[in-house]
Amino acid sequence: MYYICCMNSEFVQNWFSQVKKGTLSYIILIILDEKEYYGYELVQEIKIHTTLEVAEGTLYPLLNRLKAEGIVDSKWVEQESGIPRKYYTLSKSGKATLTEMQKIWSALETAINKLQK
Amino acid sequence: MKRIIFTNPAAQKIYDDYIKRVTRCIRLLSADDQRDTLMEINSHIYEATNAAPPENEIEILLGTLEKLGAPEEVLQPLVAYKKAQQATRTFNPVHILQAMRLNIANGAAYVILAFFYLLSVSFCILIILKIVYPSHTGLFMQNDKFVAFGFTTELRGGLTELLGQLFIPVVILLMGALYFLNTLLFRLLKKE
Numbered sequence: 001m002y003y004i005c006c007m008n009s010e011f012v013q014n015w016f017s018q019v020k021k022g023t024l025s026y027i028i029l030i031i032l033d034e035k036e037y038y039g040y041e042l043v044q045e046i047k048i049h050t051t052l053e054v055a056e057g058t059l060y061p062l063l064n065r066l067k068a069e070g071i072v073d074s075k076w077v078e079q080e081s082g083i084p085r086k087y088y089t090l091s092k093s094g095k096a097t098l099t100e101m102q103k104i105w106s107a108l109e110t111a112i113n114k115l116q117k
Numbered sequence: 118m119k120r121i122i123f124t125n126p127a128a129q130k131i132y133d134d135y136i137k138r139v140t141r142c143i144r145l146l147s148a149d150d151q152r153d154t155l156m157e158i159n160s161h162i163y164e165a166t167n168a169a170p171p172e173n174e175i176e177i178l179l180g181t182l183e184k185l186g187a188p189e190e191v192l193q194p195l196v197a198y199k200k201a202q203q204a205t206r207t208f209n210p211v212h213i214l215q216a217m218r219l220n221i222a223n224g225a226a227y228v229i230l231a232f233f234y235l236l237s238v239s240f241c242i243l244i245i246l247k248i249v250y251p252s253h254t255g256l257f258m259q260n261d262k263f264v265a266f267g268f269t270t271e272l273r274g275g276l277t278e279l280l281g282q283l284f285i286p287v288v289i290l291l292m293g294a295l296y297f298l299n300t301l302l303f304r305l306l307k308k309e
Contacts, residue, residue, distance in 0.1 A: 039157060040164035056184045057191030060157055064195055082119045083163045
């Protein structure tokens, strides 16, 4: 038998983009569960803890959406520089949402691990 | 919003140009949303470039702006989303039309919505036509068969207009129903 072992890199890249897109909000909620962060700091935190190359500009529309959904809260905090920071925290509903997402993630992980064996 | 001051004039110009582009991209939003978005972008640039030595200012600023991305691209989803929120909050047709234009790339449903809004506008034109050309505008039947609802230049023999003076109230009712249904549909789409 002869197999052509050539990976379809375009397919993998598209799939990875979808995974990234789908998991970014989950990652943000996990990070915000520890403490409050301002936008730039949150980007750095994502970079430290994950290997995901996040387009920084896309983070703000996502944070806005999470805020509109009532998952995160935000507040402007004045700084000595005169340029305030907008801090994000997980709301009560956000904490409950995160718990639910963690359950789903765990179940998915278990299922995939079983399939991969 | 407090402007960031750079030591290097070239860096200052790059920053000012970027902020101008951001301002242009978000001009359709409410004043509060514009201020909030601008302050957030400004804060990000400040935090990323703060304490950069003057000789590296341009390099660091360019890197930061590149990572943030072109405002026209990265702010599009935010503007579309916030505009949709404003439209559903206010029921203002101008905001609804702007929100549809911005969200049209988000799915065929918005194309359908846009079509229905156009239909509402054409109903409005029909009212004017009924006033100007009363005999040429209406619900036309011929031999008990439906021929047209609207305006016709040709009045063939046997063609009868059924609604008469009731045409305008019927069109107003249809417009109202269409507008209400579309706005409700728009709210449902926004929730998805």
